[in-house]
Amino acid sequence: MAVLKEPVKIFIVQALACRDRPQEVVDAVRQEFGVDIPLQQCAAYDPIRPTCRKLSADLKKLFFETREKFDAGLVDIPIANKHYRLKQYQKQLERNSRNTTMSLKILEQAAKDVGGQYTNRTELTGAGGANLVPSGLGHFYGQSGDSNTEPDS
Numbered sequence: 001m002a003v004l005k006e007p008v009k010i011f012i013v014q015a016l017a018c019r020d021r022p023q024e025v026v027d028a029v030r031q032e033f034g035v036d037i038p039l040q041q042c043a044a045y046d047p048i049r050p051t052c053r054k055l056s057a058d059l060k061k062l063f064f065e066t067r068e069k070f071d072a073g074l075v076d077i078p079i080a081n082k083h084y085r086l087k088q089y090q091k092q093l094e095r096n097s098r099n100t101t102m103s104l105k106i107l108e109q110a111a112k113d114v115g116g117q118y119t120n121r122t123e124l125t126g127a128g129g130a131n132l133v134p135s136g137l138g139h140f141y142g143q144s145g146d147s148n149t150e151p152d153s
Helices: 006-017 022-033 039-043 057-072 082-095 100-115
Strands: none
Touching (some): 006 057
């Protein structure tokens, strides 16, 4: 097993706290720090698992604080939450970094998601942001609200 420096340990603990699988964390450590670690060594930094015996109190505290913050941003149905979707977009973007077309589609999808294009909210306001007050049912039937016009007889 490789002897890991403190920044690598912190990276592993935080990634595991964000519910990444150990294999994903191993790949991320290899890419980020250029260090190859075995899967078992990575899993040893997850205090939820029984293999985690020698983890320091500071790293355990960091794990649970990070997990709490991460879970506070998620709901029971992860795909319905923007934080989760953006994290998945980021993973897909990293996997498809050489495929320009796919990367652009992922970026477009993320921009639409962040910009609120996929919501069905409508904002109805009057001039200057004031509340919109309809006058009668004329607006519903397509008639102008001008009462000064007289019908042709």
